[in-house]
Amino acid sequence: MIFTLPLLAAWVIAARAADQRVVPVTFGRQQQSSLPLLHRRAGQFSQELNNNLTGGGYYTEVSLGTPPQNVTLILDTGSSDIWVLATNATLCHSASLQAYYGGCIATYDPSASDTYSLVSEDDFNIQYADGSGAEGDYFKDTFHIGGAAIDSLQMGLAENTTINSGLLGIGFAANVAANQAYPNIIDLLVDQNLIDSQAYSLYLDDLYAETGTILFGGLDTQKFIGELKSVPIQPDEEDSDAYSSFTVTLSSLTSTDGNGTVTNYTRSSFPVILDSGTTLTYLPNAVTYRIFDAIGAVDDTSRTQFVYVSCDYLSQNLTFDFQFGDDDGPVIHVPADEVVLDNVKAYVDLGLRLPDLPFENVCSFGMQPSSSYYLLGDTFLRSAYVVYDLTNKEIALAPANLNSTESNVIEITSASGIPNVSGVASQATVASTATSAATASSSSSSSQGDDTETPTAATVTSATSSADQTGSAGAKAVPVPNWEVVVVAGIAGLSGLMGVGVFVV
Numbered sequence: 001m002i003f004t005l006p007l008l009a010a011w012v013i014a015a016r017a018a019d020q021r022v023v024p025v026t027f028g029r030q031q032q033s034s035l036p037l038l039h040r041r042a043g044q045f046s047q048e049l050n051n052n053l054t055g056g057g058y059y060t061e062v063s064l065g066t067p068p069q070n071v072t073l074i075l076d077t078g079s080s081d082i083w084v085l086a087t088n089a090t091l092c093h094s095a096s097l098q099a100y101y102g103g104c105i106a107t108y109d110p111s112a113s114d115t116y117s118l119v120s121e122d123d124f125n126i127q128y129a130d131g132s133g134a135e136g137d138y139f140k141d142t143f144h145i146g147g148a149a150i151d152s153l154q155m156g157l158a159e160n161t162t163i164n165s166g167l168l169g170i171g172f173a174a175n176v177a178a179n180q181a182y183p184n185i186i187d188l189l190v191d192q193n194l195i196d197s198q199a200y201s202l203y204l205d206d207l208y209a210e211t212g213t214i215l216f217g218g219l220d221t222q223k224f225i226g227e228l229k230s231v232p233i234q235p236d237e238e239d240s241d242a243y244s245s246f247t248v249t250l251s252s253l254t255s256t257d258g259n260g261t262v263t264n265y266t267r268s269s270f271p272v273i274l275d276s277g278t279t280l281t282y283l284p285n286a287v288t289y290r291i292f293d294a295i296g297a298v299d300d301t302s303r304t305q306f307v308y309v310s311c312d313y314l315s316q317n318l319t320f321d322f323q324f325g326d327d328d329g330p331v332i333h334v335p336a337d338e339v340v341l342d343n344v345k346a347y348v349d350l351g352l353r354l355p356d357l358p359f360e361n362v363c364s365f366g367m368q369p370s371s372s373y374y375l376l377g378d379t380f381l382r383s384a385y386v387v388y389d390l391t392n393k394e395i396a397l398a399p400a401n402l403n404s405t406e407s408n409v410i411e412i413t414s415a416s417g418i419p420n421v422s423g424v425a426s427q428a429t430v431a432s433t434a435t436s437a438a439t440a441s442s443s444s445s446s447s448q449g450d451d452t453e454t455p456t457a458a459t460v461t462s463a464t465s466s467a468d469q470t471g472s473a474g475a476k477a478v479p480v481p482n483w484e485v486v487v488v489a490g491i492a493g494l495s496g497l498m499g500v501g502v503f504v505v
Ligand SMILES: *[C@@H]1O[C@H](CO)[C@@H](O)[C@H](O)[C@H]1NC(C)=O
Pocket: 063, 068, 069, 070, 486, 488, 502
């Protein structure tokens, strides 16, 4: 599905529970250290702007082949293929293409893997809704993720691409780009008995956190607040049993201000797709225009792809409340500071010209109008804990317990489906915030964990201590899974990988 161009690699923590069939993978979001080359990219302006709205995409480090080659992939619930950049991809050998699309982030060399096998030549061709794409061969090789090794996984090998990083698509296998459907990673995790059910949980954590976690085959009750509530995934057509996207019903979208005043922006329910590969949230025109009216936002998407809003909302007690399913369905509260993004000034410095606006301190807004399909991207997903059950065609949501450093992992079985469990009673406070303050990559120069400059040992150490704390905090409160935790910090720039730190806890 739609996704925006990535620029930078990130933090990765991979962990593996020995006693449960769950495969946990922690991935990270890289704050950008340099703005994209938008002055040379008038035609691609929108993609690059979106990219910086959240400081980059969500990446995870995996490896493939024998011996394993490390690659960094963008996590995408909106698509279903895994593909990697070939070492000889045209983009990776052309300075002019790289000036346009960015340097290759991590590549795979099939000739250096003993377990590589070709599936079909020139058969891989994927195009995303934002106009980007990749093409090449389909091949099979061993794929390592979160401590699990998947044999003979079919993947795309991009030889000709406009995207400078591979993708980890984890949607329904029915949605693969190939003419001939093939078992994708979610199928093989089950077929090879690594997890019991085609299910996983996604915890992105908030805008100010560096890492999130995906847990294949399990869920973590320390990472959400209150009851986890399920809604059915909608089939492709009514009464069909074909499923190719994570579409659920959004029944109401309201906001609640500091005085408790509720404003309702929806008049009827509509389908939305949960898509981690999309940075913003796209809603029906009428709904977004009601919101823009209420908050005084100015839609300039036709010119610059931005919706402008006053930065004053960053400090206001305002939430956007998304309800799914029926009256008792899950409600996710998205605070204003997760959808009001302070990213406009940097673009103004680069020559972005603002229209006349009724406010001085200009931010952008992370929800935009769409007249085709509606996507809940990262500006929504960061506030939610989401469990995707592809076997039982259900998605469960609960408010995310942000900055949680504790863990209590429960396996999801195909028989039970998503268990009816409760998370923590309320949002984790000071103690865990203090811990993650050390790992936060806020752009404040006082932050020890500031990774926006150069990759330093301090950056890596702070992430390591966070992972360590997960274990020790867990020792008191929950049974400790026997996890090996690996922390990898990869920091890449426009011209490729600049530094990698590896620490094993
Ligand atoms: C790949 O990453 C692992 C840690 O995840 C590290 O131990 C290994 O040395 C890396 N391999 C290469 C070739 O960089």
